[in-house]
Amino acid sequence: xxxxxxxxxxxxxxxxxxxxxxxxxxxxxxxxxxxxxxxxxxxxxxxxxxxxxxxxxxxxxxxxxxxxxxxxxxxxxxxxxxxxxxxxxxxxxxxxxxxxxxxxxxxxxxxxxxxxxxxxxxxxxxxxxxxxxxxxxxxxxxxxxxxxxxxxxxxxxxxxxxxxxxxxxxxxxxxxxxxxxxxxxxxxxxxxxxxxxxxxxxxxxxxxxxxxxxxxxxxxxxxxxxxxxxxxxxxxxxxxxxxxxxxxxxxxxxxxxxxxxxxxxxxxxxxxxxxxxxxxxxxxxxxxxxxxxxxxxxxxxxxxxxxxxxxxxxxxxxxxxxxxxxxxxxxxxxxxxxxxxxxxxxxxxxxxxxxxxxxxxxxxxxxxxxxxxxxxxxxxxxxxxxxxxxxx
Amino acid sequence: xxxxxxxxxxxxxxxxxxxxxxxxxxxxxxxxxxxxxxxxxxxxxxxxxxxxxxxxxxxxxxxxxxxxxxxxxxxxxxxxxxxxxxxxxxxxxxxxxx
Amino acid sequence: xxxxxxxxxxxxxxxxxxxxxxxxxxxxxxxxxxxxxxxxxxxxxxxxxxxxxxxxxxxxxxxxxxxxxxxxxxxxxxxxxxxxxxxxxxxxxxxxxxxxxxxxxxxxxxxxxxxxxxxxxxxxxxxxxxxxxxxxxxxxxxxxxxxxxxxxxxxxxxxxxxxxxxxxxxxxxxxxxxxxxxxxxxxxxxxxxxxxxxxxxxxxxxxxxxxxxxxxxxxxxxxxxxxxxxxxxxxxxxxxxxxxxxxxxxxxxxxxxxxxxxxxxxxxxxxxxxxxxxxxxxxxxxxxxxxxxxxxxxxxxxxxxxxxxxxxx
Numbered sequence: 100x101x102x103x104x105x106x107x108x109x110x111x112x113x114x115x116x117x118x119x120x121x122x123x124x125x126x127x128x129x130x131x132x133x134x135x136x137x138x139x140x141x142x143x144x145x146x147x148x149x150x151x152x153x154x155x156x157x158x159x160x161x162x163x164x165x166x167x168x169x170x171x172x173x174x175x176x177x178x179x180x181x182x183x184x185x186x187x188x189x190x191x192x193x194x195x196x197x198x199x200x201x202x203x204x205x206x207x208x209x210x211x212x213x214x215x216x217x218x219x220x221x222x223x224x225x226x227x228x229x230x231x232x233x234x235x236x237x238x239x240x241x242x243x244x245x246x247x248x249x250x251x252x253x254x255x256x257x258x259x260x261x262x263x264x265x266x267x268x269x270x271x272x273x274x275x276x277x278x279x280x281x282x283x284x285x286x287x288x289x290x291x292x293x294x295x296x297x298x299x300x301x302x303x304x305x306x307x308x309x310x311x312x313x314x315x316x317x318x319x320x321x322x323x324x325x326x327x328x329x330x331x332x333x334x335x336x337x338x339x340x341x342x343x344x345x346x347x348x349x350x351x352x353x354x355x356x357x358x359x360x361x362x363x364x365x366x367x368x369x370x371x372x373x374x375x376x377x378x379x380x381x382x383x384x385x386x387x388x389x390x391x392x393x394x395x396x397x398x399x400x401x402x403x404x405x406x407x408x409x410x411x412x413x414x415x416x417x418x419x420x421x422x423x424x425x426x427x428x429x430x431x432x433x434x435x436x437x438x439x440x441x442x443x444x445x446x447x448x449x450x451x452x453x454x455x456x457x458x459x460x461x462x463x464x465x466x467x468x469x470x471x472x473x474x475x476x477x478x479x480x481x482x483x484x485x486x487x488x489x490x491x
Numbered sequence: 492x493x494x495x496x497x498x499x500x501x502x503x504x505x506x507x508x509x510x511x512x513x514x515x516x517x518x519x520x521x522x523x524x525x526x527x528x529x530x531x532x533x534x535x536x537x538x539x540x541x542x543x544x545x546x547x548x549x550x551x552x553x554x555x556x557x558x559x560x561x562x563x564x565x566x567x568x569x570x571x572x573x574x575x576x577x578x579x580x581x582x583x584x585x586x587x588x589x
Numbered sequence: 590x591x592x593x594x595x596x597x598x599x600x601x602x603x604x605x606x607x608x609x610x611x612x613x614x615x616x617x618x619x620x621x622x623x624x625x626x627x628x629x630x631x632x633x634x635x636x637x638x639x640x641x642x643x644x645x646x647x648x649x650x651x652x653x654x655x656x657x658x659x660x661x662x663x664x665x666x667x668x669x670x671x672x673x674x675x676x677x678x679x680x681x682x683x684x685x686x687x688x689x690x691x692x693x694x695x696x697x698x699x700x701x702x703x704x705x706x707x708x709x710x711x712x713x714x715x716x717x718x719x720x721x722x723x724x725x726x727x728x729x730x731x732x733x734x735x736x737x738x739x740x741x742x743x744x745x746x747x748x749x750x751x752x753x754x755x756x757x758x759x760x761x762x763x764x765x766x767x768x769x770x771x772x773x774x775x776x777x778x779x780x781x782x783x784x785x786x787x788x789x790x791x792x793x794x795x796x797x798x799x800x801x802x803x804x805x806x807x808x809x810x811x812x813x814x815x816x817x818x819x820x821x822x823x824x825x826x827x828x829x830x831x832x833x834x835x836x837x838x839x840x841x842x843x844x845x846x847x848x849x850x851x852x853x854x855x856x857x858x859x860x861x862x863x864x865x866x867x868x869x870x871x872x873x874x875x876x877x878x879x880x881x882x883x884x885x886x887x888x889x890x891x892x893x894x895x896x897x898x899x900x901x902x
Contacts, residue, residue: 126677129670155677157669160709167663167706171634171670174657177677179670193660202501263500301503303655303671304684306630309507313658314645316502323495324502331500504645508653510607518612534594538783539820541617542606550595559606563613563809564817577817 105283112243112275115282116182116208116268117142119250121152122290125206126177126297129157129168133187134220135272136210140182162187166194166205173203174312176302178254181205184272185212185226192230198265199234200328201312202300204257205265206250207235211373211424212272213459221460222272224373224425228433234328236266236335237402239372241358243280245399246270248350251285254294255342261334263300271374273460289349336403356405358397361387362412365394367475370413370438371422372398375456375463379422382468393472398434406441413438414447418475422487424457432484452480456487463488515542519562521577523555529574536566536575590788597625601653608651609643613816615806615823616640616722618780620693623720623804626790629689630654632671636664636698639729639808640722662702665710665719668692672715689794690717696737697727700763711770711799718793718800721763724808732811732863736761739831740882741875742863744811749866754875759882764803768837773798775837779805781824785834785845796838805832813862822860829857830887835894844894851900854880 110118116139120128130140146152157172159165162183173179183191188209198205209227213219227237238253240246246268253266270276285293301310316324343354358376361383362368369379376397386393396412398405413419419442423432430436435453442449454471456463467487474480499505532552537545541563544556555566567575603624610617616639624631633656635641641658644651659667672690679685694703699721707719726744727733734744738756743749747756768775774796776789786804793800805826809816826832829852834845855876858864867875891898 126681127670127673129673153677153680155673155680157673158713159666159669160705160712164663164666164669164706164709167659167666168670168673170659171657171667171672172674172677173670175632175671175674175678177674179674194663197659200501201503300500301505303632303657304675304678304686304688306632306655306686306688308505309653309655311504311507311645311650311652311656312502314502314504314647314650315642316647319492320498320502320647323493323498324500326495327498327500330495498648502647504648504650507650508605510644510649510651511605513607513609513649515607515609532595534598535783537598538594538622539618539780541610541612541614541621541819542608543602543604543621544606547598550598556606561612563611563819564815565613565618565819568817569820 105285107281107283109279109281110243111138111277111279112246112270113138113210113277114142115243115247116250117146118284119247120180121146122285122287123180123250123254123294124152125154125180127155127157127172127179128181129159129165129172130181131159131162131165131183131187133162133184135212135276136182136184136187136208138276139208139210162191163194166191166198169205170194170198170201170203173205174201174302175304176299178297179205180207182208182210184210185214188226188230189214195230195233195235200324202263202331203265204263206253206257207265207267208250209267209269210272210276211269219459222274222424223458223460227267227269228425230267231402231433234264235402236264237269238266238400239269239398240275241373241376241397243270243275243278243282246275247282247284248346248352251290251293252342252346252354256335256338258297259338259342262331262338264331264335269373274374285349293346293349332403336405339400354399356398356400356408358399359412360395360397362394362396364392365416366392367418367472368394368396368413368416369420369422369468369471370396370398370434372401372434373424375422375424378463378465379468382465382472385465386469386472391472391476393476404437406437406444409438410441410445410447413442413449414445416449418450418452418478418480420452420454420471420475422454422456426455426458450480453484454487455484461488514558515561516558519560519580521562521564521579522557522560522583523562523564523566523575524578525552525555526574526576529572531572533571535569535571539565539569541565590784592784592787600625603631603652603654604644605651605653607649609646610639611810611816613809613819614639615724615780615808615819618819619720619722619786619804619806622786623790626787627689627794629687631689631691633657634659634664634668634671634692636694636703637661638695638698640693640695642729661698663706664692664694664698664703666706668717669710669713669715672717692717692719694719694721695728696721696723696725697735700736700761708770711767711772711801715799716797718790718802721803722806723803724806726808726811728808728811737763740879741867743866754867754872767801771840772800773839774800776802777833777835778802779823779826779832779834780820781827782846789836811863814860818860825857825860828852829854830883831857833887833890835890842893844890844896847896847898849901851902854883
């Protein structure tokens, strides 16, 4: 396959998202600033002010109103996008659920940042992990390049008639959002053709066929509406790969449920999402040079969770360590519990260790990751949740 | 009752105004009785009814819609010529097919 | 301005019978009259509350017009989104009709939890009309006090009891707060006089931009008044000057109605069970306080509207 020569820019993750938004040119964006997402909205607003996109911006007075306005606009048949982080996402929590339950294909870029308190503006995944039951599709990006491309995938996935669910695309706060990377951009026309026209299922503006959105469900109907959402998620899992394949034809890259790094002949592996996977790859490279059979599995699609496929992949291994960038106080960390449950369902008796790292932007160094691989290889896995980079 | 595969997604209701299938007339304990002779067709009762139960044809009142009338009594109270009187429902049991 | 009621009877009703609001409820009277004043197609955003819940019990909807309920505090934010989508799609040539945007919220969803999103929508200048149907409490959940509940009213979270006479605080003056946003049109209205509400709705819609009407709408159930007196009690609210009728158009304050006589506030309080405890000897002083507040508020309105008042005895 010949991949064409494309424009490359040295830009931040936030700028990459803004560029993706410019190319998508949504009808409406309702957003509120919060570190470290603010640059997305700032950059995009400047693009609109310069006539590079003809999006109608709603400079709302809170994130709760941001998602509320997105719901109103999407219900009115517009293509709608937004962005937020941390407490902004937490504030819109109520409406995040409503957006998914009302089956509105909103696309939201989330720049992962720790939830308060204490207030912390740096990266961890506590914000989006708190939304994992909301009914949104969740895609995590390791790099700005991935985040940029995932936005197009997300839009097509959201608007697919078998799905019709909102999608959030994540990237690590400051690490990716503010780090400068060389990002290869698609042409405006390529994006336009890929995303196509949005044809809403039902619209408030179709006044000849009035629709009622958001009725009161008593105990006789709510359950059925929720079961529909379960079905939509099942379809999303399939459609994610289908749309990914189509996008591959343009970018030459792959969009699997998870990335596999040296897993073919690995004996042990670390499972980790987002930018920390990059650091882990460097450690894998180093240990592989020493002849150690280590590998990395980097989940990209977190909701719907590709349990069977991950279990299939990890089931052959001797031991696995899951690195979570968030904790679930009182129980196991989110990614860890998903992985363990997946293996159990597949009847794969692989020991899994849980490590929590990076909370509130605590850096993860290769020196922190190496001992994890050593523990996996030696079989001396900690029984309890352990912490990387924490001062005891 | 319909299963999850048979109803529209997202809780949407696509049959506008289908509340008409729910007859609230059974709520009544008193009902308005209209005296056509006194009525001046001013439309004030129509304008004040919370349930739009005053039947009007060509600018003239023709009766009360007892399928939906909840018996609140606003029409009787607002009528400027006392053409509507509220009477207990018990006087009408079995009379309009109930 | 008077409307031709007979002509109005020919219009399509956008809130149909079969809804499950209480017999005599003021809210559907407000909605029916407001929508009759609008010629164009209307998209409605409705905050959680009596109106929303009782008109859309799945699988039934009493709305024969596009309608969205999102959550309790965001009717204004939701309509902002819909109205912006309309402008965006119209600009792109995808919509050609003239559509109006109306948000309905109770006092709960407007004075209190919805105040922020209302304020934001007003400040951003969206083209919409927000109608607050003010029944002075969180009635849908069983009459809890709101910022709109008047002094001395018995509600379940500020109940009258052996050591309490009901709500101690005054009502919030939301109409004045909205007027402070200096939007094109703000008004206070109710179900009396006959066409007050329709006139104001028509004015707001014709004016365009962010507009707001605060409408006193009785909750016959929890005001504990005879349902048949639903419209009558609003007449008493106006005649006792409990609820002055006024407009603020382009920051010019105009008084719409001056009662001919000085009617003591007791006339408004007496028919309502929620004030019954005030007529006990130990609570009489509260009625005096309420009268004082009513008179002071009325004097303030007179000042703002540049009016004088000489009532007959």
